């Protein structure tokens with residue numbers, strides 16, 4: 117196995133980071149107090165452990181490996197480890213050839229064994245943070261993994277949490293578990309930081325490497341160490357004063373999206389009633405060169421972040437006798453959208469003298485957004501369930517998602533002459549760019565387009581829009 121590249125000499129007192137004085141950055145950081153000698157930055161071979169190789173962890177592992185830093189991935193699913201060690205990618209944003217090259221160079225391998233973290237300089241946790249059945253934060257996966265990590269923690273290591281969570285998790289949950297399991301003191305014997313992942317699956321203009329990375333350590337020394345570890349692999353690092361600031365930053369970003377999408381969804385429902393084309397309104401407003409940011413309505417929120425993360429904050433806020441009304445209202449509006457979509461399909465069919473009961477419905481696109489294969493929290497699943505509950509005969513087509521195991525459905529092929537004409541209505545729920553919407557609009561008897569995929573196409577009055 118080749119030698120991992122040594123950590124570039126990032127002097128703790130060097131000046132590349134914005135606002136470091138403002139965050140209490142300590143240019144005279146005493147490395148010895150944090151368990152390492154002041155000469156370590158030049159000497160230390162960097163080896164990173166990434167815990168959880170999913171949508172966040174695998175791209176991050178690749179960014180470090182591509183910077184010449186050896187990475188061990190700790191992944192609970194053994195078959196995923198096998199895939200990686202064989203040089204195969206199961207995450208759409210990680211090209212198989214790039215992954216195979218890193219594995220071949222000995223810069224990336226995966227294992228289920230937490231003992232492999234022992235000779236690492238940093239452990240980066242990228243595990244899911246879902247809501248439980250009562251829609252409260254469920255940190256079980258993160259806490260269980262932290263217990264395992266603690267058993268292998270050694271002096272001088274950095275532990276970073278990247279999973280989205282409420283402010284206080286890193287300080288009040290993670291650090292005590294690490295201390296209890298290791299007998300070491302956080303911020304003194306080892307470093308702890310929070311750094312939110314901002315990956316947007318399918319996006320190509322900004323990647324894990326090029327998206328600025330916010331980092332907040334438990335102490336200024338923890339922040340300084342985290343900056344040293346991340347900086348060789350990432351284009352921009354943004355230090356903040358505490359883990360709580362970093363945790364809240366990620367939540368603000370997601371809540372900002374959720375609230376603005378909810379506003380567009382509410383306007384879309386009003387425009388529907390007033391017979392105004394909401395898409396035309398939004399496009400016209402977006403011509404204003406300042407003071408307006410374009411968000412789009414749609415059939416509901418999907419993915420791991422926006423439908424879930426805001427509720428981490430509203431749960432935590434209650435502890436402070438505070439009600440986060442924007443979050444709750446946005447959640448209510450956004451979660452209602454699949455019901456609105458089904459009601460609109462019902463109205464569209466009515467105009468043809470048909471009812472949903474018994475109607476043949478083709479749902480076009482089921483991933484939670486265009487051009488990706490991620491089904492998590494996809495509103496299409498709710499739309500299909502609601503349609504089935506009304507007695508509709510539902511099929512779907514999505515080249516990215518050939519199976520819907522939880523609904524026991526498979527994507528139907530669109531073959532032969534005029535495949536869309538076989539349905540009473542075609543519902544465009546996710547607008548993958550490979551689909552020719554001109555053909556959909558021409559061939560289908562009735563189309564309800566929840567994504568404005570048919571924008572600019574002339575139709576014979578058979579296309580309804582959200």
Ligand SMILES: NC(=O)c1ccc[n+]([C@@H]2O[C@H](COP(=O)([O-])OP(=O)(O)OC[C@H]3O[C@@H](n4cnc5c(N)ncnc54)[C@H](O)[C@@H]3O)[C@@H](O)[C@H]2O)c1
Pocket residue numbers: 167168169170171172173190191192193196242243244245257260261278279280281313314315316317419420421
């Ligand atoms: N997916 C996104 O677009 C995105 C964007 C920004 C932030 N996030 C946040 O990042 C975190 C991770 O999300 P994700 O989308 O990568 O999740 P994911 O489900 O895609 O990946 C998690 C991985 O961890 C593995 N795993 C589960 N338990 C484990 C354990 N105990 N030890 C080792 N591996 C284990 C799973 O098998 C899986 O491969 C979440 O908090 C999420 O909110 C996600």
